[in-house]
Amino acid sequence: MRAKEVDAKITEIPRRIAALGNRVLDGGLIDREEAMFLFGLENSADIHTMLSWGNRIREHYKGNKIHLCSIVNAKAGACSENCSFCSQSAAYQTGSPRYGFIDPEPVADAGKEANRNGVTAVGLVAAWRGLKEGPMLDEVCDRIAEMKEQGQTRPDASLGLIESQEVADRLKEAGLECYGHNLESSKRFFPEHCTTHTYEDRLKTIGFLKKAGIKICSGGIIGMGETREDRCDLAMSLREIGASVVPVNILNPIEGTPLENQEPLPPLEILKTIACFRFIMPTKEIMIAGGRTVNLRDLQCMIFQAGASALMVGNYLTTLNQPVEKDLQMLRDLGLDPDWDEFDESEAGGCGCGEKDSCGTPESVEVAEAVTA
Numbered sequence: 195m196r197a198k199e200v201d202a203k204i205t206e207i208p209r210r211i212a213a214l215g216n217r218v219l220d221g222g223l224i225d226r227e228e229a230m231f232l233f234g235l236e237n238s239a240d241i242h243t244m245l246s247w248g249n250r251i252r253e254h255y256k257g258n259k260i261h262l263c264s265i266v267n268a269k270a271g272a273c274s275e276n277c278s279f280c281s282q283s284a285a286y287q288t289g290s291p292r293y294g295f296i297d298p299e300p301v302a303d304a305g306k307e308a309n310r311n312g313v314t315a316v317g318l319v320a321a322w323r324g325l326k327e328g329p330m331l332d333e334v335c336d337r338i339a340e341m342k343e344q345g346q347t348r349p350d351a352s353l354g355l356i357e358s359q360e361v362a363d364r365l366k367e368a369g370l371e372c373y374g375h376n377l378e379s380s381k382r383f384f385p386e387h388c389t390t391h392t393y394e395d396r397l398k399t400i401g402f403l404k405k406a407g408i409k410i411c412s413g414g415i416i417g418m419g420e421t422r423e424d425r426c427d428l429a430m431s432l433r434e435i436g437a438s439v440v441p442v443n444i445l446n447p448i449e450g451t452p453l454e455n456q457e458p459l460p461p462l463e464i465l466k467t468i469a470c471f472r473f474i475m476p477t478k479e480i481m482i483a484g485g486r487t488v489n490l491r492d493l494q495c496m497i498f499q500a501g502a503s504a505l506m507v508g509n510y511l512t513t514l515n516q517p518v519e520k521d522l523q524m525l526r527d528l529g530l531d532p533d534w535d536e537f538d539e540s541e542a543g544g545c546g547c548g549e550k551d552s553c554g555t556p557e558s559v560e561v562a563e564a565v566t567a
């Protein structure tokens with residue numbers, strides 16, 4: 195290749211990244227083909243260029259505020275589902291703890307600790323297929339109402355599949371503001387890691403929650419053997435369903451699960467994925483959750499440069515995280531502020547395009563048909 199051609203190639207890619215970045219800063223969206231161009235970047239210099247755009251987009255829409263969340267494992271292990279990444283599935287021998295639904299005290303303690311650390315929300319997480327009407331729903335609603343009354347943090351929950359509007363409405367009445375329910379991966383890849391429920395089941399759950407007026411925290415896990423196309427399609431689906439918070443988990447392979455020997459993703463590929471998510475969903479809370487310490491190691495602080503605006507702190511469900519104090523120090527060192535207030539209501543349920551009246555983002559159970567069509 196002649197020198198002139200090489201120069202043209204060198205400048206063409208950064209120029210294209212900048213054009214997409216400027217469009218997003220101006221309130222526009224990128225389409226799937228443009229997103230795939232970003233996911234496909236290979237050259238380290240191009241990836242770093244893109245990360246800096248991810249940072250600019252985050253700063254433009256989120257300022258220096260970082261949303262912190264933590265979770266409490268409210269019911270552990272012996273889950274009937276067979277998600278291939280999960281140590282809590284009864285299908286795998288992992289030695290993960292098992293216990294029934296917890297009493298009020300540990301939940302109250304988690305709220306107090308979160309409050310001490312400036313954490314905005316605590317999510318009640320249960321390892322089971324889902325939540326139906328009955329005594330367990332009553333107990334869950336009691337815990338949520340107690341957390342709300344305690345007033346220390348925002349009560350969130352991630353309690354699996356919901357199969358009726360009544361259950362979603364009960365959660366809303368109890369005071370739930372935000373429900374975590376990941377799509378996990380693309381529609382195409384989903385059946386390769388779970389066969390006990392479907393992608394459509396997950397979308398229907400999200401539809402019931404949205405109709406009840408509960409905000410959606412939904413993301414996925416990367417590094418399970420999916421392709422870049424799968425990651426791109428996951429992000430496009432998350433934009434479609436109007437997730438307010440988008441957790442990006444990075445697989446931490448657990449011994450005894452089918453993914454125990456899965457090759458880890460290179461850190462730059464992880465950071466690039468975070469930046470792609472920021473380009474695709476510029477106004478949403480892109481939250482880095484499980485697997486960041488083990489997969490990113492010394493590059494953890496670069497998640498914010500890539501565009502992350504939220505962080506899961508404290509221990510994960512079955513694996514350890516770095517101490518909260520270390521995370522808070524990291525934020526201080528970067529000039530970031532964990533004093534997050536509340537959701538920007540103008541974003542709730544929207545796709546971030548800024549065209550709420552003419553935007554085609556589906557609002558309720560229609561999300562299922564829209565995304566799976």
Ligand code: SF4
Nearest residue numbers: 273275277280283321
């Ligand atoms: S991810 Fe949730 S639904 Fe799947 S096996 Fe684990 S606890 Fe069960």
